[in-house]
Amino acid sequence: MKVLKVYLEESPLRNFNYIIYSEVNKNAIFVDPLDIDITMPIVKKLGLNPKYLINTHYHADHKHHNQKLLDEYSVTEILFKDLEVFELSSSEKLQALYTPGHLDPHFIFKLIQDDKAFGVITGDVLFNCGIGNARQGDVNVLFETIDKVIMKLEDDLIVYPAHDYLVTNLKFAQTIEEKNEIRDNLLKEKLAIDDKVTHHEVDHTIKDEKEINPFLRLEKYQDIFPGLSKKEIFINIRRQRDNW
Ligand SMILES: [Fe+2]
Incomplete structure (x- = not known):
């Protein structure tokens, strides 16, 4: 199974x-x-068959060409339930995980090759160094999704997010956690090439995200937010990000 990542300029x-x-x-x-x-x-250039359509969720920027695909290319839309598996071939599978909070429904898709998951399409739930907002969802539900689903994903899965907010997210993370060498080095590296590129791609794993992503580091923030529960810290950081 291969994943093509295309940035829409x-x-x-x-x-x-x-x-x-x-x-x-x-x-x-x-x-x-x-x-x-x-x-x-x-x-077409790669000689592939345009065969299927899946959605993490139905915000306009995610379903925009659904109908065009269905009408003009007769693709099959696959609808999932939590934990349901779709076989692209006998050795290549996707498993959907129900992840509401940004919107309901929302699914992420684990990518499985020869019975081993290697990546995860995270839609608008998990970005590099950030997460999606809960403006049209529910921040309490989003916390549960991050805590109960995202935090429990295998550490070596490659994260495939739906948006590039990397540099903005790295800068925001600095306002929450003052010092973080891995994060600060990454930001320095990205800022050095910032004026030459339109976007940034990183092949981060879940483990990499746990090193820099404030929403996956709540347990480390007891000193920054004394007396607050993990959920209260999460809601606090999400609110700060909304207003940043
Ligand atoms: Fe969205």
Whole structure:
């Protein structure tokens, strides 16, 4: 199984679009298709079959080209329940995990090759060094999703987020946790090339995110937020990020 990560230069929301495809049968899954005018030529050039459509959730910037895919390419839309598995081939599978809070429903998708998960499509729940907002969801539910689902993902999964907010998130993280060498080095590295690129990509694992992402480091923040529970710290940081 391969994952194509396509940054949509025209999107003001800094979206990535993902194509997941089988190396066995060349069938391709469009994930949250915002702009198939960009991704379809890539799929065609690689000789893949545009076959399936999945969505993490149904915000406009994630479902924008759903109908176009269904009408013009007769793709099959796959709808998931929590923990449901879809077989792209006998050795290549996706497993959906129900992750509401940013919006309900919302799913993330574990990518499984030969019975071992190697990555996770995280939609608008988990970004690099940040998480999605809860403006149209519920921050209490989002906390449960992060605490009970995201924190329990295998450490070596590669994170495939739906947006590039890396530099902004790294800068915000500095306002919460003053010193963090890994984070500060990453920001320095990214700022050094900032004026030459439109976006940033990192192949972070869940473990990498736990080193820098404030929303995955709540247990370490007892000194910063004395007397607050993990959930109260989470809500506090989410509110600060909303107003930052
Ligand atoms: Fe969203």
